[in-house]
Amino acid sequence: MDIKTNEVLDAKGLACPMPIVKTKKTIKNLEAGQVLKVEATDKGSTADIKAWAEKTGHQYLGTTEENDVLSHYIRKSSDEDSQEKQHPHVVDNDALQSLGEDAIVLDVRESAEYAFGHIPGSKSIPLGELDERMSEIDDTKNIYVVCRTGNRSDMAAQKLAAKGYNHVYNVVPGMSGWSGETTKSN
Amino acid sequence: MTVNAMTAQQVTKKIVNNEPLFILDVRNEDAFQDWKIEGKSLTYLNIPYFDLLDGVEEILDQLPADQDVIVVCAKEGSSVMVAEMISEEGRNVSYLQGGMKAWSEYLEPVKVADLNDGGELFQFVRIGKGCLSYMVISNGEAAIIDATRMTNIYTRFAGGKGAKISHAFDTHLHADHISGGRKLAEQTGATYWLPPKDAGEVTFNYAPLEDNKTVKVGDAEIAIHALYSPGHTIGSTSFVIDDQYLLSGDILFIDSIGRPDLAGKAEDWVKDLRETLYARYKELSDELIVLPAHFMIMDELNEDGTVAEKLGTLFSNNHGLNIEDETEFRKMVTENLPPQPNAYQEIRETNMGKISPDEEEQREMEIGPNRCAVR
Numbered sequence: 001m002d003i004k005t006n007e008v009l010d011a012k013g014l015a016c017p018m019p020i021v022k023t024k025k026t027i028k029n030l031e032a033g034q035v036l037k038v039e040a041t042d043k044g045s046t047a048d049i050k051a052w053a054e055k056t057g058h059q060y061l062g063t064t065e066e067n068d069v070l071s072h073y074i075r076k077s078s079d080e081d082s083q084e085k086q087h088p089h090v091v092d093n094d095a096l097q098s099l100g101e102d103a104i105v106l107d108v109r110e111s112a113e114y115a116f117g118h119i120p121g122s123k124s125i126p127l128g129e130l131d132e133r134m135s136e137i138d139d140t141k142n143i144y145v146v147c148r149t150g151n152r153s154d155m156a157a158q159k160l161a162a163k164g165y166n167h168v169y170n171v172v173p174g175m176s177g178w179s180g181e182t183t184k185s186n
Numbered sequence: 187m188t189v190n191a192m193t194a195q196q197v198t199k200k201i202v203n204n205e206p207l208f209i210l211d212v213r214n215e216d217a218f219q220d221w222k223i224e225g226k227s228l229t230y231l232n233i234p235y236f237d238l239l240d241g242v243e244e245i246l247d248q249l250p251a252d253q254d255v256i257v258v259c260a261k262e263g264s265s266v267m268v269a270e271m272i273s274e275e276g277r278n279v280s281y282l283q284g285g286m287k288a289w290s291e292y293l294e295p296v297k298v299a300d301l302n303d304g305g306e307l308f309q310f311v312r313i314g315k316g317c318l319s320y321m322v323i324s325n326g327e328a329a330i331i332d333a334t335r336m337t338n339i340y341t342r343f344a345g346g347k348g349a350k351i352s353h354a355f356d357t358h359l360h361a362d363h364i365s366g367g368r369k370l371a372e373q374t375g376a377t378y379w380l381p382p383k384d385a386g387e388v389t390f391n392y393a394p395l396e397d398n399k400t401v402k403v404g405d406a407e408i409a410i411h412a413l414y415s416p417g418h419t420i421g422s423t424s425f426v427i428d429d430q431y432l433l434s435g436d437i438l439f440i441d442s443i444g445r446p447d448l449a450g451k452a453e454d455w456v457k458d459l460r461e462t463l464y465a466r467y468k469e470l471s472d473e474l475i476v477l478p479a480h481f482m483i484m485d486e487l488n489e490d491g492t493v494a495e496k497l498g499t500l501f502s503n504n505h506g507l508n509i510e511d512e513t514e515f516r517k518m519v520t521e522n523l524p525p526q527p528n529a530y531q532e533i534r535e536t537n538m539g540k541i542s543p544d545e546e547e548q549r550e551m552e553i554g555p556n557r558c559a560v561r
Contacts, residue, residue, distance in 0.1 A: 015261060015263045016235075016259065016260060016261060016263045016264050017235050017236070017239075017263055017264040017267050018263070020235075020236045020239070021239060024236070024239055043550055044260050044261070047214055047216060047217065048214055048234070048236060051214040051215065051216070051234060051236070052214075052234070052236040055234075055236070055237065
């Protein structure tokens with residue numbers, strides 16, 4: 001799985017409590033919404049990182065294992081839930097259940113969030129890459145933009161509309177309320 | 187103030203002697219809920235270490251000043267960190283040496299009885315996991331039943347008694363812990379006995395433990411007599427030792443009975459379980475002392491630290507032996523079963539010799555409580 005992250009912390013060979021102590025220190029220096037990858041060999045670190053992230057409000061995305069090295073992905077907490085939506089065309093999650101051929105689901109979450117669970121067939125362009133990759137999106141289609149809670153997708157929808165995309169819908173709340181099928185990247 | 191290392195042995199002693207001990211468990215909440223140090227004289231506080239990284243001031247008033255306080259974590263590291271922080275606040279505190287890992291692996295040897303002609307019977311109480319194993323010693327020879335994977339504890343103990351281990355028995359193919367029987371046989375040259383009906387898929391040689399087989403330990407003084415008693419597994423076999431002790435394996439416990447589903451065959455084995463408990467065991471003397479392969483709750487420990495009870499007493503007090511109606515019995519042992527033990531499939535495969543995990547992996551597989559019974 002090729003997952004982009006903003007920072008990598010090497011905690012390999014360290015025993016508990018050090019992986020968490022270092023994670024806590026490292027995540028302080030990240031900006032809200034950025035993704036940290038923690039590499040660890042302590043098997044207990046998976047449950048602890050997950051529980052710690054939930055308590056501290058960070059978003060635990062998932063863990064992969066390769067050659068006895070665990071890679072934990074955490075997204076630093078952001079106050080996105082409280083922001084006001086500005087893009088005028090808003091639909092709820094149910095709208096995604098019955099999409100036609102002319103629709104694209106655009107997932108603007110971070111690459112790591114997408115990797116650990118996304119709507120099958122959706123296209124991944126993280127919000128931060130949208131400006132440079134916008135040409136990948138067919139402007140004749142209906143574009144349904146999703147993120148976790150509806151805020152990043154709101155910003156993405158505004159960007160698309162500003163560039164002349166006419167059929168752009170912000171899906172609210174997005175993946176945090178998604179009970180349909182999801183798939184992981186390999 | 188000082189930080190002391192407290193060993194699993196010292197904690198065991200406090201539990202058996204009913205001495206108060208305050209446990210500050212700093213593992214995450216799921217781990218604590220799933221499995222912890224149990225004892226009647228213990229009180230607990232569970233706060234994950236990662237909630238204490240910025241200091242322990244906020245929990246100080248929850249720690250009793252008039253009791254021993256021990257900090258516990260999975261492998262020791264976090265408990266040392268938290269204990270040092272507490273100590274810096276001016277409090278005396280201990281941590282559990284080796285953490286829950288050491289707790290899971292600690293065996294407390296308790297003498298059950300003197301046998302004929304200077305023979306001795308010991309119960310090894312694996313207090314952290316509830317597993318019980320046994321050693322019969324007679325005239326410089328030792329036999330071990332349901333050995334755990336911590337084989338050096340048995341070899342050292344036998345050595346201290348001047349005895350050579352010549353037999354290792356398993357009452358059945360275990361699903362909750364990794365057997366040390368085969369390793370013991372390799373290390374000491376002992377014979378490894380297994381019930382053949384549980385050994386259909388094993389990848390190594392063993393001596394078949396058949397019904398009615400008698401093995402003598404130490405110049406024919408002590409007889410270990412096999413009694414086929416299926417139900418927990420199809421091969422489950424009990425032992426009558428010296429005509430006085432019934433080693434019931436995972437068929438009958440003090441306060442519960444064996445579960446028939448760990449090899450995925452609950453419906454098939456219910457009949458066997460009923461037959462063993464309600465017919466075969468009924469024919470035995472009420473005076474036999476039952477020595478099971480597990481205990482589930484600390485109440486099952488006697489005051490001397492043993493887990494043992496007269497068969498006659500169990501026939502009157504153990505709920506699982508007193509269900510007249512067969513349909514009700516079937517329901518009890520096939521429905522509402524507790525969760526299956528951690529990694530039980532992998533543990534069974536290890537005990538069959540199909541997979542060979544390293545020591546660290548074996549440890550991980552055995553994490554957590556055993557769950558071999560239904561109550």
